[in-house]
Amino acid sequence: MSAHGTPIPMSSERGGALTGEAHVPGDKSISHRSLILGALSVGETKVTGLLEGQDVLDTGKAMRAFGAEVEKRGETWHVHGVGVGGFSEPDNVIDCGNAGTGVRLIMGAMATSPIVATFTGDASLNKRPMARVTDPLALFGARAYGRSGGRLPMTIVGAASPVPVRYATPMPSAQVKSAVLLAGLNAPGETVVIEREATRDHSERMLTGFGASVTTEETPEGRVITLVGQPELKPQTIVVPRDPSSAAFPVCAALIVEGSDVLVPNIGLNPTRAGLFFTLQDMGADLTFENMREEGGEPVADLRARFSPNLKGIEVPPERAASMIDEYPVLSVVAACAEGITHMPGVKELRVKESDRIDAMATGLRAAGVAVDEGEDWWTVHGCGHGAVPGGVTVKTHLDHRIAMSFLVLGMASKAPITLDDGGAIATSFPIFEGLMTGLGARITRGATENA
Numbered sequence: 001m002s003a004h005g006t007p008i009p010m011s012s013e014r015g016g017a018l019t020g021e022a023h024v025p026g027d028k029s030i031s032h033r034s035l036i037l038g039a040l041s042v043g044e045t046k047v048t049g050l051l052e053g054q055d056v057l058d059t060g061k062a063m064r065a066f067g068a069e070v071e072k073r074g075e076t077w078h079v080h081g082v083g084v085g086g087f088s089e090p091d092n093v094i095d096c097g098n099a100g101t102g103v104r105l106i107m108g109a110m111a112t113s114p115i116v117a118t119f120t121g122d123a124s125l126n127k128r129p130m131a132r133v134t135d136p137l138a139l140f141g142a143r144a145y146g147r148s149g150g151r152l153p154m155t156i157v158g159a160a161s162p163v164p165v166r167y168a169t170p171m172p173s174a175q176v177k178s179a180v181l182l183a184g185l186n187a188p189g190e191t192v193v194i195e196r197e198a199t200r201d202h203s204e205r206m207l208t209g210f211g212a213s214v215t216t217e218e219t220p221e222g223r224v225i226t227l228v229g230q231p232e233l234k235p236q237t238i239v240v241p242r243d244p245s246s247a248a249f250p251v252c253a254a255l256i257v258e259g260s261d262v263l264v265p266n267i268g269l270n271p272t273r274a275g276l277f278f279t280l281q282d283m284g285a286d287l288t289f290e291n292m293r294e295e296g297g298e299p300v301a302d303l304r305a306r307f308s309p310n311l312k313g314i315e316v317p318p319e320r321a322a323s324m325i326d327e328y329p330v331l332s333v334v335a336a337c338a339e340g341i342t343h344m345p346g347v348k349e350l351r352v353k354e355s356d357r358i359d360a361m362a363t364g365l366r367a368a369g370v371a372v373d374e375g376e377d378w379w380t381v382h383g384c385g386h387g388a389v390p391g392g393v394t395v396k397t398h399l400d401h402r403i404a405m406s407f408l409v410l411g412m413a414s415k416a417p418i419t420l421d422d423g424g425a426i427a428t429s430f431p432i433f434e435g436l437m438t439g440l441g442a443r444i445t446r447g448a449t450e451n452a
Protein backbone atom coordinates (compact mmCIF):
# COMPACT_ATOMS: atom_id res chain seq x y z
CA MET A 1 0.00 0.00 0.00
CA SER A 2 1.08 3.56 -0.55
CA ALA A 3 0.79 6.01 2.33
CA HIS A 4 -2.68 6.78 0.93
CA GLY A 5 -3.81 3.15 1.12
CA THR A 6 -3.69 2.51 -2.65
CA PRO A 7 -2.05 -0.80 -3.67
CA ILE A 8 1.15 -0.51 -5.71
CA PRO A 9 1.34 -3.40 -8.20
CA MET A 10 4.90 -4.18 -9.29
CA SER A 11 6.48 -6.71 -11.66
CA SER A 12 9.91 -8.12 -12.34
CA GLU A 13 11.21 -10.04 -15.33
CA ARG A 14 14.35 -11.66 -16.59
CA GLY A 15 16.94 -9.32 -18.05
CA GLY A 16 20.70 -9.32 -18.31
CA ALA A 17 23.23 -10.02 -15.58
CA LEU A 18 23.17 -8.08 -12.30
CA THR A 19 26.46 -6.28 -11.77
CA GLY A 20 27.94 -3.55 -9.61
CA GLU A 21 27.84 -2.51 -5.96
CA ALA A 22 24.73 -2.64 -3.81
CA HIS A 23 24.80 -0.19 -0.88
CA VAL A 24 21.95 -1.42 1.26
CA PRO A 25 20.42 0.71 4.06
CA GLY A 26 21.09 0.61 7.78
CA ASP A 27 20.13 -2.30 9.99
CA LYS A 28 16.47 -2.21 10.99
CA SER A 29 16.92 -3.86 14.39
CA ILE A 30 19.76 -1.52 15.38
CA SER A 31 17.88 1.52 14.04
CA HIS A 32 14.78 0.87 16.21
CA ARG A 33 17.01 0.32 19.26
CA SER A 34 19.09 3.46 18.58
CA LEU A 35 15.95 5.61 18.77
CA ILE A 36 14.48 3.84 21.81
CA LEU A 37 17.70 3.72 23.83
CA GLY A 38 18.49 7.29 22.76
CA ALA A 39 15.07 8.34 24.10
CA LEU A 40 15.82 6.56 27.42
CA SER A 41 19.21 8.27 27.87
CA VAL A 42 19.97 11.57 29.53
CA GLY A 43 21.24 13.92 26.82
CA GLU A 44 21.71 13.75 23.08
CA THR A 45 22.38 10.59 21.08
CA LYS A 46 23.57 11.05 17.50
CA VAL A 47 22.82 8.40 14.90
CA THR A 48 24.12 8.14 11.35
CA GLY A 49 23.20 5.44 8.84
CA LEU A 50 19.75 5.11 10.42
CA LEU A 51 17.34 3.08 8.27
CA GLU A 52 14.74 5.58 7.09
CA GLY A 53 12.14 2.90 6.42
CA GLN A 54 8.58 3.45 7.60
CA ASP A 55 8.96 0.97 10.50
CA VAL A 56 11.78 3.01 12.01
CA LEU A 57 10.20 6.39 11.23
CA ASP A 58 7.12 5.20 13.16
CA THR A 59 9.34 4.35 16.15
CA GLY A 60 10.85 7.84 15.93
CA LYS A 61 7.35 9.35 15.99
CA ALA A 62 6.46 7.20 18.98
CA MET A 63 9.55 8.34 20.90
CA ARG A 64 8.45 11.95 20.34
CA ALA A 65 5.01 11.07 21.68
CA PHE A 66 6.66 9.77 24.89
CA GLY A 67 8.53 13.05 25.32
CA ALA A 68 11.90 12.62 23.56
CA GLU A 69 13.08 15.02 20.86
CA VAL A 70 13.90 13.22 17.61
CA GLU A 71 15.01 15.14 14.56
CA LYS A 72 17.24 14.83 11.53
CA ARG A 73 19.78 17.58 10.88
CA GLY A 74 21.91 17.03 7.79
CA GLU A 75 22.71 13.31 7.66
CA THR A 76 22.51 12.82 11.42
CA TRP A 77 19.53 11.92 13.59
CA HIS A 78 19.58 13.62 16.99
CA VAL A 79 17.66 12.03 19.85
CA HIS A 80 17.35 14.08 23.00
CA GLY A 81 16.39 11.55 25.64
CA VAL A 82 14.33 11.85 28.81
CA GLY A 83 16.16 9.18 30.85
CA VAL A 84 15.02 5.80 32.22
CA GLY A 85 11.65 6.35 33.90
CA GLY A 86 11.25 9.74 32.20
CA PHE A 87 8.65 8.87 29.55
CA SER A 88 5.58 11.10 29.65
CA GLU A 89 2.09 9.85 28.80
CA PRO A 90 1.31 10.22 25.08
CA ASP A 91 -1.75 12.33 24.37
CA ASN A 92 -2.84 10.18 21.45
CA VAL A 93 -2.80 6.61 20.12
CA ILE A 94 0.65 5.31 19.11
CA ASP A 95 0.53 3.94 15.57
CA CYS A 96 3.44 1.56 14.96
CA GLY A 97 2.39 0.90 11.37
CA ASN A 98 3.70 -2.46 10.13
CA ALA A 99 6.42 -2.96 12.78
CA GLY A 100 6.34 -5.85 15.23
CA THR A 101 9.76 -4.81 16.53
CA GLY A 102 8.63 -1.22 17.04
CA VAL A 103 5.46 -1.94 18.97
CA ARG A 104 6.83 -4.77 21.11
CA LEU A 105 10.00 -2.96 22.15
CA ILE A 106 8.13 0.27 22.89
CA MET A 107 5.54 -1.59 24.99
CA GLY A 108 8.45 -2.96 27.02
CA ALA A 109 10.10 0.43 27.33
CA MET A 110 6.94 2.11 28.75
CA ALA A 111 5.51 -0.77 30.81
CA THR A 112 7.37 0.05 34.00
CA SER A 113 6.46 3.75 34.05
CA PRO A 114 3.23 5.00 35.69
CA ILE A 115 1.66 6.04 32.37
CA VAL A 116 -0.98 4.66 30.01
CA ALA A 117 -0.52 4.24 26.26
CA THR A 118 -2.70 2.80 23.52
CA PHE A 119 -1.03 1.11 20.54
CA THR A 120 -2.29 0.28 17.09
CA GLY A 121 -0.87 -0.68 13.71
CA ASP A 122 -1.81 -1.52 10.14
CA ALA A 123 -3.98 -4.48 9.11
CA SER A 124 -0.96 -6.80 9.28
CA LEU A 125 0.33 -5.70 12.71
CA ASN A 126 -3.17 -5.75 14.20
CA LYS A 127 -3.34 -9.51 13.46
CA ARG A 128 -0.07 -10.36 15.20
CA PRO A 129 0.15 -11.89 18.70
CA MET A 130 1.02 -9.48 21.51
CA ALA A 131 0.47 -11.78 24.52
CA ARG A 132 4.06 -12.94 24.04
CA VAL A 133 5.12 -9.52 25.39
CA THR A 134 2.17 -8.60 27.59
CA ASP A 135 2.49 -11.90 29.56
CA PRO A 136 6.00 -11.10 30.83
CA LEU A 137 5.14 -7.38 31.19
CA ALA A 138 2.32 -8.39 33.57
CA LEU A 139 4.97 -9.93 35.86
CA PHE A 140 6.48 -6.44 36.27
CA GLY A 141 3.01 -5.19 37.30
CA ALA A 142 1.82 -3.76 33.97
CA ARG A 143 -1.70 -4.45 32.66
CA ALA A 144 -2.80 -4.88 29.04
CA TYR A 145 -6.25 -4.48 27.54
CA GLY A 146 -6.44 -5.46 23.89
CA ARG A 147 -8.70 -7.16 21.39
CA SER A 148 -9.42 -10.86 21.80
CA GLY A 149 -6.44 -13.12 21.15
CA GLY A 150 -4.13 -10.44 22.54
CA ARG A 151 -4.26 -8.30 19.40
CA LEU A 152 -3.85 -4.56 18.80
CA PRO A 153 -5.30 -2.03 19.32
CA MET A 154 -4.19 -2.44 22.90
CA THR A 155 -3.80 -0.25 25.96
CA ILE A 156 -0.93 -0.81 28.36
CA VAL A 157 -1.23 0.54 31.89
CA GLY A 158 2.34 0.84 33.11
CA ALA A 159 3.32 -0.48 36.54
CA ALA A 160 3.42 2.24 39.20
CA SER A 161 5.71 0.16 41.46
CA PRO A 162 7.46 -2.27 39.12
CA VAL A 163 9.24 -5.35 40.44
CA PRO A 164 12.12 -7.05 38.61
CA VAL A 165 11.38 -10.25 36.73
CA ARG A 166 12.99 -13.59 35.91
CA TYR A 167 11.54 -14.86 32.64
CA ALA A 168 12.30 -17.78 30.31
CA THR A 169 11.12 -16.92 26.80
CA PRO A 170 8.77 -19.65 25.51
CA MET A 171 9.70 -19.04 21.86
CA PRO A 172 12.94 -17.90 20.20
CA SER A 173 12.23 -14.15 19.95
CA ALA A 174 14.58 -11.21 20.23
CA GLN A 175 11.53 -8.94 20.41
CA VAL A 176 10.23 -10.67 23.54
CA LYS A 177 13.70 -10.76 25.11
CA SER A 178 14.18 -7.07 24.33
CA ALA A 179 10.76 -6.03 25.63
CA VAL A 180 11.59 -7.70 28.98
CA LEU A 181 15.05 -6.11 29.16
CA LEU A 182 13.68 -2.66 28.31
CA ALA A 183 10.97 -3.04 30.97
CA GLY A 184 13.67 -4.17 33.41
CA LEU A 185 15.45 -0.85 32.94
CA ASN A 186 12.96 0.92 35.21
CA ALA A 187 12.52 -1.89 37.75
CA PRO A 188 14.75 -1.92 40.85
CA GLY A 189 17.13 -4.90 41.09
CA GLU A 190 18.06 -7.57 38.56
CA THR A 191 15.84 -8.58 35.65
CA VAL A 192 16.79 -11.91 34.11
CA VAL A 193 15.82 -13.32 30.71
CA ILE A 194 16.62 -16.90 29.83
CA GLU A 195 16.54 -18.00 26.22
CA ARG A 196 16.98 -21.59 25.13
CA GLU A 197 18.09 -20.63 21.61
CA ALA A 198 20.28 -17.61 21.00
CA THR A 199 18.43 -14.82 19.16
CA ARG A 200 19.87 -11.57 17.82
CA ASP A 201 21.77 -9.87 20.63
CA HIS A 202 21.61 -6.21 19.60
CA SER A 203 19.72 -5.18 22.74
CA GLU A 204 22.34 -6.71 25.03
CA ARG A 205 25.21 -5.13 23.08
CA MET A 206 23.58 -1.72 22.78
CA LEU A 207 22.35 -1.56 26.39
CA THR A 208 25.93 -2.25 27.45
CA GLY A 209 27.13 0.47 25.06
CA PHE A 210 24.67 2.94 26.63
CA GLY A 211 26.14 2.16 30.07
CA ALA A 212 23.73 -0.44 31.53
CA SER A 213 25.12 -3.50 33.28
CA VAL A 214 24.14 -6.55 31.18
CA THR A 215 25.81 -9.94 31.54
CA THR A 216 25.22 -13.05 29.48
CA GLU A 217 26.04 -16.52 30.72
CA GLU A 218 25.80 -19.74 28.70
CA THR A 219 24.28 -22.39 31.00
CA PRO A 220 22.61 -25.80 30.52
CA GLU A 221 19.26 -23.89 30.80
CA GLY A 222 20.27 -21.65 27.89
CA ARG A 223 21.56 -18.09 27.70
CA VAL A 224 20.94 -16.28 30.96
CA ILE A 225 20.91 -12.51 30.46
CA THR A 226 20.97 -10.34 33.58
CA LEU A 227 20.27 -6.61 33.56
CA VAL A 228 20.71 -4.35 36.59
CA GLY A 229 17.73 -1.99 36.73
CA GLN A 230 17.56 1.79 37.04
CA PRO A 231 20.85 2.75 35.41
CA GLU A 232 21.44 6.21 34.02
CA LEU A 233 21.87 5.58 30.30
CA LYS A 234 24.55 7.73 28.68
CA PRO A 235 23.91 9.16 25.21
CA GLN A 236 25.94 7.61 22.40
CA THR A 237 27.21 8.33 18.91
CA ILE A 238 26.01 5.44 16.77
CA VAL A 239 26.98 4.47 13.25
CA VAL A 240 24.34 1.95 12.19
CA PRO A 241 25.86 -0.94 10.19
CA ARG A 242 24.19 -2.02 6.93
CA ASP A 243 21.43 -4.59 7.25
CA PRO A 244 22.30 -8.24 6.46
CA SER A 245 18.57 -8.95 6.05
CA SER A 246 18.40 -6.35 3.25
CA ALA A 247 21.73 -7.54 1.79
CA ALA A 248 20.04 -10.93 1.36
CA PHE A 249 18.02 -9.66 -1.63
CA PRO A 250 20.81 -8.47 -3.97
CA VAL A 251 22.94 -11.43 -2.83
CA CYS A 252 20.26 -14.03 -3.62
CA ALA A 253 19.32 -12.31 -6.88
CA ALA A 254 22.97 -12.38 -8.04
CA LEU A 255 23.22 -16.11 -7.28
CA ILE A 256 20.25 -17.02 -9.51
CA VAL A 257 20.55 -14.52 -12.39
CA GLU A 258 22.92 -15.70 -15.13
CA GLY A 259 26.26 -13.88 -15.42
CA SER A 260 25.80 -11.78 -12.25
CA ASP A 261 28.59 -10.46 -10.05
CA VAL A 262 27.51 -8.14 -7.22
CA LEU A 263 29.45 -6.65 -4.33
CA VAL A 264 27.45 -5.73 -1.21
CA PRO A 265 29.86 -3.71 0.96
CA ASN A 266 29.97 -3.27 4.75
CA ILE A 267 27.57 -5.93 5.93
CA GLY A 268 27.46 -6.80 9.62
CA LEU A 269 28.11 -10.52 10.14
CA ASN A 270 27.04 -10.75 13.78
CA PRO A 271 26.72 -14.54 14.23
CA THR A 272 23.14 -14.09 15.53
CA ARG A 273 22.19 -12.64 12.11
CA ALA A 274 24.36 -14.29 9.46
CA GLY A 275 22.80 -17.76 9.11
CA LEU A 276 21.54 -17.21 5.56
CA PHE A 277 25.01 -16.61 4.15
CA PHE A 278 26.39 -19.88 5.56
CA THR A 279 23.30 -21.71 4.30
CA LEU A 280 23.82 -20.33 0.79
CA GLN A 281 27.46 -21.46 0.91
CA ASP A 282 26.28 -24.93 2.00
CA MET A 283 24.05 -24.94 -1.11
CA GLY A 284 27.09 -24.33 -3.32
CA ALA A 285 26.72 -20.57 -3.76
CA ASP A 286 29.66 -18.59 -5.06
CA LEU A 287 29.46 -16.19 -2.11
CA THR A 288 32.60 -14.87 -0.48
CA PHE A 289 33.30 -12.60 2.48
CA GLU A 290 35.92 -10.06 1.40
CA ASN A 291 37.85 -7.58 3.51
CA MET A 292 36.74 -9.18 6.83
CA ARG A 293 37.20 -6.71 9.68
CA GLU A 294 35.77 -5.56 13.01
CA GLU A 295 33.73 -2.37 13.34
CA GLY A 296 32.16 -1.23 16.61
CA GLY A 297 32.92 -4.66 18.07
CA GLU A 298 31.02 -6.52 15.33
CA PRO A 299 32.43 -8.57 12.43
CA VAL A 300 31.87 -6.82 9.10
CA ALA A 301 32.66 -7.91 5.52
CA ASP A 302 31.98 -7.01 1.89
CA LEU A 303 29.82 -9.78 0.43
CA ARG A 304 30.58 -10.84 -3.11
CA ALA A 305 27.90 -12.92 -4.82
CA ARG A 306 28.33 -14.39 -8.29
CA PHE A 307 25.91 -16.35 -10.43
CA SER A 308 25.92 -19.96 -9.20
CA PRO A 309 24.54 -22.40 -11.76
CA ASN A 310 25.03 -25.50 -9.59
CA LEU A 311 23.04 -24.71 -6.45
CA LYS A 312 21.87 -27.81 -4.55
CA GLY A 313 19.00 -28.25 -2.13
CA ILE A 314 20.01 -28.92 1.48
CA GLU A 315 18.65 -29.68 4.93
CA VAL A 316 18.78 -26.32 6.72
CA PRO A 317 19.89 -26.92 10.34
CA PRO A 318 16.99 -25.95 12.65
CA GLU A 319 19.44 -24.54 15.21
CA ARG A 320 20.33 -21.92 12.59
CA ALA A 321 16.71 -20.70 12.28
CA ALA A 322 16.88 -17.75 14.70
CA SER A 323 19.98 -16.38 12.96
CA MET A 324 18.19 -16.20 9.59
CA ILE A 325 14.52 -16.03 10.54
CA ASP A 326 13.69 -13.10 8.22
CA GLU A 327 15.62 -14.65 5.33
CA TYR A 328 13.58 -17.86 4.78
CA PRO A 329 11.30 -16.26 2.17
CA VAL A 330 14.21 -15.29 -0.09
CA LEU A 331 16.00 -18.56 0.71
CA SER A 332 12.95 -20.40 -0.62
CA VAL A 333 13.36 -18.49 -3.90
CA VAL A 334 16.99 -19.63 -4.18
CA ALA A 335 15.83 -23.16 -3.27
CA ALA A 336 13.30 -23.02 -6.13
CA CYS A 337 16.18 -22.27 -8.54
CA ALA A 338 18.42 -25.03 -7.10
CA GLU A 339 18.52 -28.76 -8.00
CA GLY A 340 16.90 -31.03 -5.44
CA ILE A 341 15.03 -30.56 -2.20
CA THR A 342 15.55 -27.90 0.46
CA HIS A 343 14.01 -28.81 3.80
CA MET A 344 13.54 -26.03 6.36
CA PRO A 345 12.53 -27.34 9.80
CA GLY A 346 12.06 -25.52 13.13
CA VAL A 347 10.48 -22.38 11.68
CA LYS A 348 7.08 -22.09 13.39
CA GLU A 349 7.80 -18.40 14.07
CA LEU A 350 7.46 -17.70 10.33
CA ARG A 351 3.71 -18.14 10.72
CA VAL A 352 3.37 -15.03 12.93
CA LYS A 353 5.40 -12.45 11.02
CA GLU A 354 3.90 -9.64 8.89
CA SER A 355 2.09 -12.53 7.17
CA ASP A 356 2.12 -16.30 7.59
CA ARG A 357 5.32 -16.46 5.58
CA ILE A 358 5.25 -20.21 4.96
CA ASP A 359 1.73 -19.95 3.57
CA ALA A 360 2.43 -16.77 1.57
CA MET A 361 5.58 -18.16 -0.07
CA ALA A 362 4.16 -21.67 -0.58
CA THR A 363 1.04 -20.30 -2.28
CA GLY A 364 2.99 -17.99 -4.59
CA LEU A 365 5.71 -20.53 -5.38
CA ARG A 366 3.15 -23.23 -6.25
CA ALA A 367 1.33 -20.78 -8.54
CA ALA A 368 4.71 -20.06 -10.17
CA GLY A 369 5.22 -23.79 -10.85
CA VAL A 370 7.33 -24.85 -7.85
CA ALA A 371 6.32 -27.81 -5.64
CA VAL A 372 6.23 -26.99 -1.92
CA ASP A 373 5.24 -29.18 1.06
CA GLU A 374 4.55 -27.72 4.47
CA GLY A 375 3.72 -28.56 8.07
CA GLU A 376 3.11 -26.35 11.08
CA ASP A 377 6.82 -25.73 11.72
CA TRP A 378 8.56 -26.85 8.54
CA TRP A 379 8.47 -26.55 4.77
CA THR A 380 10.17 -28.16 1.81
CA VAL A 381 10.85 -26.62 -1.59
CA HIS A 382 11.41 -28.92 -4.57
CA GLY A 383 13.91 -27.08 -6.73
CA CYS A 384 13.26 -26.72 -10.47
CA GLY A 385 16.94 -26.12 -11.27
CA HIS A 386 18.58 -23.07 -12.79
CA GLY A 387 16.42 -21.13 -15.23
CA ALA A 388 13.55 -23.59 -14.95
CA VAL A 389 10.99 -21.90 -12.65
CA PRO A 390 7.98 -21.16 -14.90
CA GLY A 391 6.69 -17.96 -13.18
CA GLY A 392 4.05 -15.95 -15.05
CA VAL A 393 1.74 -15.25 -12.10
CA THR A 394 0.44 -12.52 -9.84
CA VAL A 395 1.14 -13.18 -6.17
CA LYS A 396 -0.35 -11.74 -3.01
CA THR A 397 2.05 -9.99 -0.66
CA HIS A 398 -0.23 -9.58 2.40
CA LEU A 399 1.40 -6.24 3.45
CA ASP A 400 4.66 -8.16 3.92
CA HIS A 401 7.84 -6.50 2.62
CA ARG A 402 9.91 -9.69 2.64
CA ILE A 403 7.30 -11.60 0.61
CA ALA A 404 7.17 -8.72 -1.90
CA MET A 405 10.95 -8.47 -2.35
CA SER A 406 11.38 -12.26 -2.47
CA PHE A 407 8.91 -12.65 -5.34
CA LEU A 408 10.49 -9.74 -7.23
CA VAL A 409 13.81 -11.61 -6.93
CA LEU A 410 12.13 -14.77 -8.27
CA GLY A 411 10.78 -12.83 -11.27
CA MET A 412 14.36 -11.84 -12.18
CA ALA A 413 15.18 -15.53 -12.78
CA SER A 414 11.87 -17.20 -13.73
CA LYS A 415 10.91 -17.89 -17.36
CA ALA A 416 7.93 -15.54 -17.26
CA PRO A 417 7.53 -12.40 -15.09
CA ILE A 418 6.15 -12.26 -11.56
CA THR A 419 3.69 -9.55 -10.58
CA LEU A 420 2.89 -8.42 -7.02
CA ASP A 421 -0.62 -7.33 -6.12
CA ASP A 422 1.01 -4.69 -3.91
CA GLY A 423 4.67 -3.82 -3.37
CA GLY A 424 3.97 -0.89 -1.05
CA ALA A 425 5.21 -2.68 2.07
CA ILE A 426 8.78 -2.73 0.70
CA ALA A 427 9.14 0.83 2.00
CA THR A 428 8.86 -0.40 5.60
CA SER A 429 12.39 -1.86 5.61
CA PHE A 430 14.08 -1.19 2.24
CA PRO A 431 12.72 2.03 0.68
CA ILE A 432 15.52 2.14 -1.93
CA PHE A 433 15.04 -1.49 -3.05
CA GLU A 434 13.63 -0.73 -6.49
CA GLY A 435 16.30 1.86 -7.41
CA LEU A 436 19.10 -0.26 -5.99
CA MET A 437 18.06 -3.40 -7.88
CA THR A 438 17.39 -1.61 -11.18
CA GLY A 439 20.80 0.07 -10.73
CA LEU A 440 22.33 -3.43 -10.80
CA GLY A 441 20.46 -4.17 -14.03
CA ALA A 442 17.24 -5.76 -12.74
CA ARG A 443 14.01 -5.19 -14.64
CA ILE A 444 11.36 -4.02 -12.20
CA THR A 445 8.33 -2.08 -13.33
CA ARG A 446 5.37 -0.52 -11.58
CA GLY A 447 2.11 -2.14 -12.63
CA ALA A 448 1.24 -5.61 -13.94
CA THR A 449 2.90 -7.25 -16.95
CA GLU A 450 0.77 -8.54 -19.82
CA ASN A 451 1.27 -12.25 -19.29
CA ALA A 452 1.05 -12.22 -15.50
Ligand SMILES: O=C(O)C1=C[C@@H](OP(=O)(O)O)[C@@H](O)[C@H](O)C1
Pocket residue numbers: 028029030100101172173174175176178200325326349
Ligand atom coordinates in the same frame (compact mmCIF):
# COMPACT_ATOMS: atom_id res chain seq x y z
O1 LIG B 1 14.39 -7.88 17.58
C1 LIG B 1 14.35 -7.56 16.38
O2 LIG B 1 14.83 -6.50 15.94
C2 LIG B 1 13.73 -8.50 15.42
C3 LIG B 1 13.46 -9.78 15.83
C4 LIG B 1 12.85 -10.80 14.97
O3 LIG B 1 11.53 -11.00 15.40
P1 LIG B 1 11.13 -12.06 16.58
O4 LIG B 1 11.66 -11.57 17.85
O5 LIG B 1 9.62 -12.05 16.56
O6 LIG B 1 11.72 -13.36 16.14
C5 LIG B 1 12.83 -10.39 13.50
O7 LIG B 1 11.94 -11.20 12.81
C6 LIG B 1 12.49 -8.94 13.31
O8 LIG B 1 12.57 -8.58 11.95
C7 LIG B 1 13.44 -8.05 14.05
Ligand SMILES: C=C(OP(=O)(O)O)C(=O)O
Pocket residue numbers: 098099100101102326353354402429
Ligand atom coordinates in the same frame (compact mmCIF):
# COMPACT_ATOMS: atom_id res chain seq x y z
C1 LIG C 1 9.53 -9.75 10.98
C2 LIG C 1 9.99 -8.57 10.59
O1 LIG C 1 9.77 -7.36 11.23
P1 LIG C 1 8.81 -6.97 12.43
O2 LIG C 1 8.58 -8.16 13.30
O3 LIG C 1 9.53 -5.85 13.10
O4 LIG C 1 7.51 -6.46 11.82
C3 LIG C 1 10.85 -8.46 9.39
O5 LIG C 1 11.38 -7.36 9.15
O6 LIG C 1 11.02 -9.43 8.62
